[in-house]
Amino acid sequence: MNFPHLFSPLQVGPYRLAHRVVMAPLTRMRAERSSFVPRPLNAEYYAQRATPGGLLIAEATPVTMAGRGNPGVPGIYSRAQIEGWRGVVDAVHAKGGLIFLQLWHVGRVSHSSHQPGGALPVAPSAVPITNEGMLAMTSDGKMVPYETPRALETGEIKDVIEAFRQAAVNAKEAGFDGVEVHGANGYLLEQFLQSHTNLRTDQYGGGIENRARLLLEIMQAAIEVWGADRVGVRLSPYGIANGSGEADPMPLYAHVVKALDPLGLAYLHFIEPRSSGAGRAEVNWQNVPSAMVLFRPLWRGVLIAAGGFTGETAEAAIAQGHADAIAFGRIFISNPDLPRRLQHGFPLTPYNRATFYGGDEAGYTDYPVHEQGAIA
């Protein structure tokens, strides 16, 4: 078992990846709890998972205070946060790894306790999350019903774009190799994309073209900072995370992918429908469409797929031409040396869901490397 396709080089923008085992963006809520600055512990965690020529996508990172929805999540909007991230990036680079930062605004998936001045969270429209069992997390970690968000004024949307632009600049200053715009999992940009959360009547709402406008304008802003070949984007068509879900995703996402295709991005990153919401529960849907299979014909660039992959299914997806690289989430949490384990067929350590979010070393930096895989 050595997975010849998974362990072959891949050109991503200007970077030559040595293999196609990508670390998926993973929120772990372990930044400094009042300044939201990445800590040396976070640098250690990422460095453990870095390999020469391997790509890590750092956890979703709010571009502005208003984009926050969880405690302990690092930001990229203050000087101290930029410096904190530099420590992470340097540690990854010291091991020869590459690291992109995922740029995030949660929109309505927030609570006033996170917001400047205790204001209501903002969203395309004043539509709260009411799905059964879905709760907001307050700044002190309590689970409470979601509030009804405040609809952004048309004039405020340029401030959102500006926040993403500035975050892209800040990420560059921190030394990242690129950025990934978070357009998935029910957060702000997906709230704009989808018809049930976007009831706007201005140029950012209504038809598909209007609903896709904000995502595309933010892509443009990130491209102006980085160049298109260092900017990726993550989408989750058919996803159900955080109250999302478009009744008929195909026309919407076909439009988005077709609009993204000519930009010359570093990559397009899909979360497979079967694993949407993986952070909260085990979900493994049968008979759901595969995003990579559906949209690959519309996309000429690098395609990364994520969601419930094993070494075997990752190898098959690449061998069949459905994806160019595979991002692994949960098993990368519990296997810091995941690429070596997959390559050599070493057994995987199971993950502990209880330590996914928040806390310190436990379930974060204390997962062992396989003894035969240990690098001197």
Ligand SMILES: Cc1cc2nc3c(=O)[nH]c(=O)nc-3n(C[C@H](O)[C@H](O)[C@H](O)COP(=O)(O)O)c2cc1C
């Ligand atoms: C603890 C945890 C945190 C996550 N955080 C993020 C995140 O910050 N950004 C994101 O786009 N997806 C996030 N996800 C989704 C993962 O990136 C990935 O798509 C999902 O876990 C499915 O892949 P897997 O089956 O390999 O775990 C998270 C998932 C988990 C389990």
